[in-house]
Structure formats: structure tokens, C-alpha cells
Amino acid sequence: MDNHAAQAMIRFGLGRRGQEPLPDDPTAWLRAQLRGADPGPPGSDVAQGFYAIRLDQENKPQPGTPGAVRTLFKAEQDGLVANAITTATPFRERLVWFWANHFTVSLRNGRTGALGGDFIRTAIRPYATGKFSDMLLAVIRHPAMLLYLDNAASIGPNSVVGKTAKRGLNENLARECLELHTVSPASGYTQEDVTSFARVLTGWSVANGDRAPPGFLFRSGIHEPGAKTVLGHEVPQGEAGGTDMLAFLAAHPATYRHLATKLVQHFVADTPPPAAVHTIEAVLRDTKGDLGQAAAALVGLPAAWEPLVKLRTPQDYVLAVLRAVDLPETKRPDGAGLMRALGQPLFGAPFPIGWPDQAVEWAGPEAMMRRVDWAYGFSGRAAALDPAMLAEASLGSFLTADTNGAIRGAGSRRDGLTLLFTSPEFQRR
Amino acid sequence: MHPSFITRRSALLGLASAFTLGRASLALAAASTDARFVVVIMRGALDGLAAVVPYGDPALAALRGPLVPPPPGAEGGLADLGGFYGLHPSMPEMAAMYRAGELLPVHAVAGHYRSRSHFEAQDCMESGADHRMTSGWLNRAVLAMPKPPGPEAALAVGLTTPLLMQGPATIAAYAPPSFAKPDADLYARIAALNHADPITGPAIAEGMRDRGFSGATLMGTARQPNAYAFPALAAMAGKLLASPTGPRVAALELGGWDTHADQMRRLHGPLSALDQGLAALKLGLGDQWSRTAVLVMTEFGRTARINGTAGTDHGTGTVAFVAGGQVAGGRVMANWPGLGNLFEDRDLQPTADLRSVAKGLLGGHLGLPAAALASVFPGSSDARPTAGLLRV
Numbered sequence: 003m004d005n006h007a008a009q010a011m012i013r014f015g016l017g018r019r020g021q022e023p024l025p026d027d028p029t030a031w032l033r034a035q036l037r038g039a040d041p042g043p044p045g046s047d048v049a050q051g052f053y054a055i056r057l058d059q060e061n062k063p064q065p066g067t068p069g070a071v072r073t074l075f076k077a078e079q080d081g082l083v084a085n086a087i088t089t090a091t092p093f094r095e096r097l098v099w100f101w102a103n104h105f106t107v108s109l110r111n112g113r114t115g116a117l118g119g120d121f122i123r124t125a126i127r128p129y130a131t132g133k134f135s136d137m138l139l140a141v142i143r144h145p146a147m148l149l150y151l152d153n154a155a156s157i158g159p160n161s162v163v164g165k166t167a168k169r170g171l172n173e174n175l176a177r178e179c180l181e182l183h184t185v186s187p188a189s190g191y192t193q194e195d196v197t198s199f200a201r202v203l204t205g206w207s208v209a210n211g212d213r214a215p216p217g218f219l220f221r222s223g224i225h226e227p228g229a230k231t232v233l234g235h236e237v238p239q240g241e242a243g244g245t246d247m248l249a250f251l252a253a254h255p256a257t258y259r260h261l262a263t264k265l266v267q268h269f270v271a272d273t274p275p276p277a278a279v280h281t282i283e284a285v286l287r288d289t290k291g292d293l294g295q296a297a298a299a300l301v302g303l304p305a306a307w308e309p310l311v312k313l314r315t316p317q318d319y320v321l322a323v324l325r326a327v328d329l330p331e332t333k334r335p336d337g338a339g340l341m342r343a344l345g346q347p348l349f350g351a352p353f354p355i356g357w358p359d360q361a362v363e364w365a366g367p368e369a370m371m372r373r374v375d376w377a378y379g380f381s382g383r384a385a386a387l388d389p390a391m392l393a394e395a396s397l398g399s400f401l402t403a404d405t406n407g408a409i410r411g412a413g414s415r416r417d418g419l420t421l422l423f424t425s426p427e428f429q430r431r
Numbered sequence: 432m433h434p435s436f437i438t439r440r441s442a443l444l445g446l447a448s449a450f451t452l453g454r455a456s457l458a459l460a461a462a463s464t465d466a467r468f469v470v471v472i473m474r475g476a477l478d479g480l481a482a483v484v485p486y487g488d489p490a491l492a493a494l495r496g497p498l499v500p501p502p503p504g505a506e507g508g509l510a511d512l513g514g515f516y517g518l519h520p521s522m523p524e525m526a527a528m529y530r531a532g533e534l535l536p537v538h539a540v541a542g543h544y545r546s547r548s549h550f551e552a553q554d555c556m557e558s559g560a561d562h563r564m565t566s567g568w569l570n571r572a573v574l575a576m577p578k579p580p581g582p583e584a585a586l587a588v589g590l591t592t593p594l595l596m597q598g599p600a601t602i603a604a605y606a607p608p609s610f611a612k613p614d615a616d617l618y619a620r621i622a623a624l625n626h627a628d629p630i631t632g633p634a635i636a637e638g639m640r641d642r643g644f645s646g647a648t649l650m651g652t653a654r655q656p657n658a659y660a661f662p663a664l665a666a667m668a669g670k671l672l673a674s675p676t677g678p679r680v681a682a683l684e685l686g687g688w689d690t691h692a693d694q695m696r697r698l699h700g701p702l703s704a705l706d707q708g709l710a711a712l713k714l715g716l717g718d719q720w721s722r723t724a725v726l727v728m729t730e731f732g733r734t735a736r737i738n739g740t741a742g743t744d745h746g747t748g749t750v751a752f753v754a755g756g757q758v759a760g761g762r763v764m765a766n767w768p769g770l771g772n773l774f775e776d777r778d779l780q781p782t783a784d785l786r787s788v789a790k791g792l793l794g795g796h797l798g799l800p801a802a803a804l805a806s807v808f809p810g811s812s813d814a815r816p817t818a819g820l821l822r823v
Contacts, residue, residue: 111691152691157739168497170739174691177745181548193547193775313630352474352686355550365630366592367638368604374621374635378613408624417617424621424635426628 008398009309012431013269014301015092016321018396020328032301035091036131036294042098042123043081046074048145049216051116056210071116076338078119079348083337087324097130097297098122099317100268104261105141105183106356107150109349117146118349131294134261134286135252142179142248143218145208151175151354158204158226171226176200178354179251185233189256195233201226202243258286262296264359269300271311272360278305310400310430313361316344318431319373323423326396327384335380344372374424381419389418400427466722466796467672468680469712470569472593473705473729474553475688479749480735480779481698482522483536483763487515490770494735498694498743512536516763521702524710528754529761535753535820537788538765541731541781543814547745549689552730557595559786559808566598568807572793573600573680575803586678588668596682603641603678605667661685665708669715672723680797683708688729692740709754721756724796724821728785734777735770748779751788757796759822784814791817 010028011018025031046054054070063069068076089095102122107114114121125144129137141147148154153175157164164170176199180191205225209216220241230237235250237243251257262283266274285299286292300306314322320340329335338348345364351357358364389409393401405425412418422428485491486502486509500520501508509517510526516538518526528534544555555561559568573585587596587604596602613621618639625631661683668681685708687701705727713720732749748768754760768780786808793799793807794816804816 111689152740152742155692155740159739164739169741170737172691172738172740172742173744177547187546187548187551353549353689361630362597365634366587366604367634367641368587368592370631370634371638371642374613374618374638378617405624408620412620417613417620420613420617421620421624424624426625426631429631 005309005399006307008400009307011092012310012322012400013306013312014096016086016089016096016318017092017323017325017431018398019087019092019325021395029301032093033298035094036297040091040094040098040127040130042127043085045078045081045119045123046116047124048117048120049211050074051113051120051145052210052216054116055113071113075115075118075349079338080336081119082122082348083321083324083341084331084334086321087328087334087337092325093297094130097293098127100265101130101137101293102126103351103356104264105137105147106351106354107146107349108351108354110352111150111152114146114150114349117144117149120144121146129293131297132292133252134257134291134293135249137293138183138252139245139248141183142175142203142244143206145217148175148206148208148218151178153203153206154208156200156204157224158201160227161204161225162223164224164226171197171200171204173197173200176203179248182355184251184260185254185256186260188259189233189254191233198230198237199232199247202230202232202237202247205241206244252291255287258283258291261291262286265296265300266303267359268312270303270305271308272362275305278303310427312431313364314429314431315357315359315364316346316369316373317341317348317357319429320344322396322428322431323377323380326392327387329384335383340376340380344376345369373429374420377423378416378420381416381423384419387415387419389415389422392419393422396422397427402427465719466679466724466798467716467719468792468797469668469672469723469725470595470680470682471705471708471725471727472553472557472595472682472684473688473701473727474549474684474686475729476549476552476731476733476745477688477701477729477749478690478694478698478733478743478746479538479540479729480732481690481694481743482519482702483512483538483750484509484517484519485515485538485767485770486517488767488770494770495737495743497741498737512763515767516765519698519702521699522706524706525752525754528709528713532761532822533754533756533758535758535760536763536765537751537753537783537817538763539748539768539779539781540751540783540785540788541748542785543811545747547731547747549730549745554594556728556730556785557593559789560810563594567593567595568789569595569680569682570598570600570602571807572797572799572803573602574598575799575807576679577798577800584678585680586668586671586682588664588671588681588683593682593684601637604638605641605671661704662707662711666711666715669712669717673716673719690733690742691738691744692742694737694742697742724753724755724758724792726789726792727752727754728789732779735773735779736777746778747774748781751785753788753792753820757821759819764817764819783817786811786814787817788820790814791820795821795823 006028007024010032014032054074057070086095107118107121109115121144125140151174152172156172157169159170173196177196205221207219207221209219237247262279263274265282266278270278282296282299285296289295320337324337341347393409408421409418412421503509503511503517507520511517525534542556546552554563557567558564585602587602592602592604622635625635671677690697716723728751731747733743733746738744766782768782772780774780790804
């Protein structure tokens with residue numbers, strides 16, 4: 003495995019799976035993954051999610067039994083992890099996970115356990131190589147996001163309902179959409195912009211299936227009447243106002259800058275080199291936010307081929323180990339549980355900003371020791387494998403003489419595997 | 432008489448006369464670092480008006496009637512804090528500390544920044560500056576402590592080290608282990624393989640040192656606590672801090688404060704975790720509680736008015752808590768701005784600077800001189816150390 007092929011699989015992909023064939027032309031292999039449909043793993047839709055929520059409400063799950071929502075949620079997590087372990091398009095899959103993190107929905111609020119799988123399936127995955135504006139619209143209209151960031155129940159103070167109800171505006175989604183999803187604070191928006199945008203988004207709500215089909219529902223009775231101005235942009239009244247404003251935000255130069263910075267941080271280096279950011283920013287601007295073109299341009303950045311610059315986050319790390327050992331389905335450990343144990347549970351980010359993408363955030367002493375201890379525990383269960391062969395297969399030319407020597411000199415297969423999985427080169431991508 | 436008074440006062444005397452008393456001053460100076468300091472970060476923005484309710488403010492009911500618990504004396508009501516403020520009913524342990532004169536709520540306080548972004552604000556709060564720095568103020572404070580601290584002077588409790596504690600001073604970290612472990616020899620080989628790596632190398636080396644240290648100190652604890660339960664972590668922090676050879680400074684984090692909706696119900700959990708955590712910390716510290724000061728802080732407050740979903744949005748002024756055996760508690764410290772005079776017509780107007788409170792404790796409790804305080808909080812000359820936090 004030469005440097006280029008190894009780097010394609012490790013930096014852009016999710017780590018080599020077992021002895022999977024090496025690409026002859028790594029760049030072409032990566033770019034080919036950006037074309038065509040990506041159905042992803044099957045799962046439950048929004049209607050089934052709300053049904054599960056209702057089942058649990060009507061019959062409180064007995065202690066010790068998972069209940070409908072947790073059963074559904076576990077299936078979604080298992081599907082995502084299994085797909086990431088077995089996919090033949092790991093670059094495409096990394097992009098899906100990247101955008102799912104950019105648009106974090108977390109169990110910390112709302113009812114995302116029952117809806118998060120559908121969120122990725124219908125709002126993220128179809129657009130990971132498409133237009134950012136389409137993804138943004140799909141994300142903000144999705145019940146998981148509307149509930150996670152409290153917009154479903156945000157009421158315009160001068161709406162029909164607002165004039166009599168004691169409830170009113172909730173700024174949460176509007177603020178995070180500006181700060182995290184699109185223009186970022188660098189654009190200089192004000193508190194007034196946040197509040198106005200929150201007014202624009204009133205009425206963007208959710209039906210749980212009781213009175214209307216489950217899914218997005220525009221509730222005109224809680225929509226704040228009148229035109230609004232956000233970032234100097236005039237927004238019309240009604241559901242169309244939200245669509246209009248999201249299109250404006252998606253195409254804003256500050257958004258392209260923000261997205262380019264995050265993409266470069268993920269694929270190039272913790273501290274994004276300005277030249278690389280400018281390149282990706284220009285692609286986004288010239289293609290009006292085409293994420294597939296931006297991904298193709300990332301592959302073309304020379305800086306993205308600097309080997310092993312990024313530290314694998316716990317999710318990356320677990321996927322890389324599970325792909326490397328490539329155990330048969332029945333013997334695979336609970337990948338989602340491992341991610342949780344190592345501090346990065348799926349749908350578990352503490353805040354809407356999602357998981358951090360810098361080594362310093364993940365390389366705390368105790369976090370590293372957990373990784374070491376877990377690697378040792380896992381190696382005990384995978385000790386049928388030959389550590390030296392596995393090292394050669396998964397790291398190729400990145401395997402150092404020191405690590406190779408330590409693995410070959412280990413007193414047991416278990417120790418050898420532990421040394422492989424805790425080596426500095428395996429912890430990076 | 433409070434026994435700690437003697438120690439602290441003589442420590443200060445010792446420091447002042449270090450040049451003339453020679454050998455004796457060393458002992459006294461060492462005694463000065465017997466002070467314990469704990470910072471609890473409440474991530475997500477605590478609603479100060481809910482934790483310490485100014486029930487005597489005439490504007491309160493109109494702003495947020497449904498979020499106000501019953502008055503003191505009523506069933507499930509506030510614990511009275513001197514006739515104007517009341518402590519949320521989910522915090523009985525802290526109410527008891529208040530009655531014992533060991534809890535000092537500092538109200539209408541805010542950081543020096545005015546961001547309503549969690550992430551920007553937390554960065555500024557932990558950096559102690561108006562931008563994110565590569566080190567936190569507590570780390571710089573450890574470096575500036577009068578007696579040069581040993582490698583285990585400071586401790587981050589939890590799986591990660593918060594920015595507050597990151598920086599040049601060595602930080603130990605403790606989180607209860609829950610996995611099978613390699614033997615010492617394999618650990619050593621892993622550390623050797625990673626030795627030259629700039630990221631994994633130092634982390635693993637420090638992690639191993641922390642394990643040895645923490646493991647020995649915690650020997651004899653019968654049961655492993657739940658890794659994610661704040662009171663259990665606080666209890667562990669207390670035990671570690673109580674050890675004569677243990678750390679002197681610790682930081683803990685507690686989330687769950689971002690109550691945009693259904694606040695009345697959602698605040699109970701984190702408030703009660705904080706309440707039980709401080710009680711557990713005190714219990715773990717034992718006699719050393721009398722030498723301890725705790726600062727409980729959050730990045731900003733929340734809107735004075737209820738939002739549309741029975742919650743509150745990101746705001747400005749809030750409450751901080753100072754607790755400990757030397758704290759001049761049993762009262763609320765505030766230059767109360769009144770709820771009729773809101774900041775930007777939405778938030779509790781801040782009248783105190785969080786940096787001043789921190790400086791008051793670092794100076795008065797840990798003995799940091801004024802020059803050190805200036806480097807711990809760069810550009811903070813207008814935030815003078817708060818006086819009167821401690822019983823001296």
C-alpha cells in the first residue's frame with residue numbers, strides 16, 4: 003500500500019477495511035464516490051418515530067425494558083455504524099457524518115431519539131454531495147431539528163394565537179442557525195437579527211400525527227405577521243419567508259467562508275491553512291454551494307495529502323478499529339456503545355455546535371487512557387487475529403519500524419493488537 | 432473560634448515576613464498552599480433569577496410569574512435568604528450551607544464579555560480574557576501560586592480537561608475507570624511508542640501519572656462511583672483534595688442549564704445535582720472544608736422574561752456562588768439593579784464582574800499578589816478584586 007492509497011483510505015475514508023482492494027488511482031477512487039445515489043442504511047421514518055413516542059407515552063416502558071423509542075433508536079445507531087464499517091464509499095460516508103455533525107441534533111433536547119435516523123436519511127444524506135441550500139432547507143424543516151432547537155413551539159407575539167396565549171417567541175433555532183449552521187458570528191449579525199429571524203421562523207412547526215400527517219407543518223396561527231428584516235434582507239410574511247431567508251443565508255459569502263473553514267479543518271488540519279480555505283470558499287461561491295464540487299476540490303488540495311495530521315476522534319477511532327479487524331457481523335461489538343464509552347456517543351453532542359474537530363479537544367490524558375484501556379479490552383476479544391499482518395494491512399507505509407518492532411516483540415497477540423491500536427500512527431488519520 | 436483562621440492568618444504573616452524569618456517562613460509559606468480552591472463550571476448558562484430568586488423585587492411577578500416557586504414558608508417554597516432573595520427549593524443542602532454562613536450567592540454578576548453565544552462566552556469566561564486563549568485562568572493561577580506547586584497541584588475532575596484548566600501548569604485528571612486495564616509493563620511500552628508524538632505522547636504520559644496518583648489516593652474506596660454523576664465526581668474531588676499530599680485546586684463541570692423550554696421542570700435535575708455535589712464535596716473534604724473556597728460560575732444568565740416555550744433564552748446577568756468554610760456567607764452579595772431596569776430591555780443588568788469575584792478569591796484565599804492577578808486576568812485592571820468574600 004503506497005502513501006497515496008493509504009492516505010486516501012485513512013484521511014478521506016474511514017480506515018481500510020480488512021484486506022479490501024487498494025485503489026490504483028486514489029484520487030479517482032475518491033471522486034467516483036461523490037457520484038450516484040447513496041441510499042444509506044434503512045430505518046424508521048418520521049411517522050414511525052412519532053408512533054414510537056406515542057407508544058411509550060401510552061405505555062410507560064417497564065424498568066429494564068427499552069421501550070419503543072429506545073428500540074428504534076438502537077436500530078438506527080446500529081444501522082449507521084454497520085453501514086460505516088461495511089460501506090464501499092467511505093469518503094461519501096465521512097461527508098455524511100461531517101454534515102450530520104455540522105447540523106447537530108442531540109438527545110439532550112427534543113425527541114431526537116425517535117427522529118434522528120430519519121433526519122440523517124432525509125435531510126443530510128441526499129444532499130451531502132448536492133446543494134448546501136437544499137440541505138439547509140431540508141434540515142431546518144425536519145421535525146428533529148425543529149424540536150431539538152425548540153422552534154416547533156415558538157409563537158409570534160402578534161399572531162392569532164400569540165395575542166391570547168401566554169407563550170411566545172423562542173430564539174434558539176434562529177440563533178444557532180445563524181451562529182453555527184450558516185453565516186457564523188464573523189458576519190456581524192446583531193441580537194435584532196436573531197430576534198427577527200426567530201419571528202420569520204414562527205409557524206415552522208411539527209405535526210405528530212394526531213391531527214395532521216406527521217412531519218413538518220406550517221402553523222399560520224402562530225406565525226408572526228408582517229414583513230421582517232434580517233441581515234438587511236427583507237423577508238416576506240408566511241411560510242415562504244423562512245424558505246426565502248434560508249436561501250439568502252445559504253448563499254451568503256460568510257456562509258461559504260464558514261463552511262470552507264470547517265471542511266478544511268476536517269480534511270486538512272486542525273488549524274485550517276488560509277490558502278486551502280480560500281480555494282474551497284471559491285469553489286462554493288462559484289458553484290453556488292455545490293457540496294460535491296467542494297468535496298472534489300478537497301481531494302485536489304495538496305495540503306490534504308500531508309499524512310496523519312489529524313487525530314482520530316473516538317467515533318473515527320472506533321470505526322477504524324472495527325473496519326481493520328473486519329469481524330463477521332455476528333461477532334462485531336456494539337460500535338455505538340463503544341463510541342459512547344469513549345466519550346463521543348452518536349446523537350449525543352452536548353451542544354448544538356456538535357463535536358469538536360481538533361486534537362486538543364480529544365487528547366486529554368484521561369480520554370487517551372480510556373482509549374488505551376478500551377483497546378486492551380477489545381484486543382482480548384479479537385486475539386485470533388495476527389497483529390503484524392493487521393498492522394501491515396491497516397497502516398501500510400505509515401507503519402513505523404518502532405511500532406512494527408513492538409508488535410512483533412509483544413508477548414501475546416492481545417498485547418500486539420493493543421500496541422497496534424494505541425500506536426501514534428493508528429490514532430491518526 | 433474557627434481553627435482555620437489561625438492557619439490562614441499566620442500563613443499570610445509568614446509570607447509577608449518571608450525574608451526576615453528565614454526557615455520559619457518556609458513552613459508558613461507551605462501552609463499557605465494548604466488552602467483548597469474548587470471551581471465548578473455550569474455549562475449552558477444558569478438562570479440566576481431562578482436559582483436565587485429576588486422575590487422581593489416588585490417587577491418579578493410580571494416578568495416571570497409562572498417560573499417563580501412559591502414564597503418562603505409555603506409548601507415547596509423558596510428558602511429565604513434574608514427577606515428579599517430566596518434559594519430554589521431544589522437546593523436544600525446549599526440552603527443549609529447558607530444558614531451555616533458558608534454559602535455566599537453573588538448576584539447580578541456577569542463576565543466582562545457581552546456575547547450571548549455559549550461557546551464564545553465559555554471561551555472568554557475560562558480564558559479570563561476577551562478572546563479565547565490557549566490557557567485558562569485557573570491554570571495561570573496555579574502557576575502563580577506563592578509556593579511553586581508540585582506536579583499534582585491541580586486536578587481536572589471528569590473525562591476531559593476544561594479550557595479553564597488548560598495551559599503550562601501540569602494538570603492531573605481524574606475520572607473513575609470502568610474498563611479492564613493492561614499491566615504496568617504494557618502501559619510502559621505503549622507510553623514508549625507514543626513518547627515522541629506531540630499529541631498522544633504527553634497525554635498518555637500524564638494519564639499514567641494521574642492514574643498512579645489517583646489510584647493510590649483513592650485506595651480503600653469500596654465502590655466505583657458512576658462516572659457521569661456529578662455528586663460522585665464531587666465526592667472524589669473532595670477526597671483527593673483532602674489528602675495532605677494531594678492537589679490543592681480542582682475544576683469540575685456540570686451541564687444541563689440551557690433551559691430554553693419547560694424550565695420549571697428541567698432545572699430541578701441540574702440544580703439538585705449541584706446541590707448534592709457541593710454537599711458531597713464538603714463531606715469528602717472533611718476537616719479541610721474549613722480551608723476550602725468554591726466558586727460556582729456560568730457563562731451568562733438568561734432572559735428576565737419567559738420566552739414562548741416556558742423557558743428562557745440567552746441573557747446576561749446571573750448568579751455565582753461562593754462556598755466554603757472561610758466564606759463570609761449567610762447573606763447575598765449584590766448591588767441589585769432592579770428588574771425594572773433590564774439590560775437591553777431583556778436581561779438582568781450586571782453590576783458585578785465575575786473576574787472580580789475570582790480575583791477576590793485568588794488573592795484573599797490562595798494568596799496571589801496583585802501582580803499575579805493581573806497576569807491571570809489580562810486587561811482586567813478595571814475589575815478590582817471583590818472584597819468581603821472571606822471571613823478574615
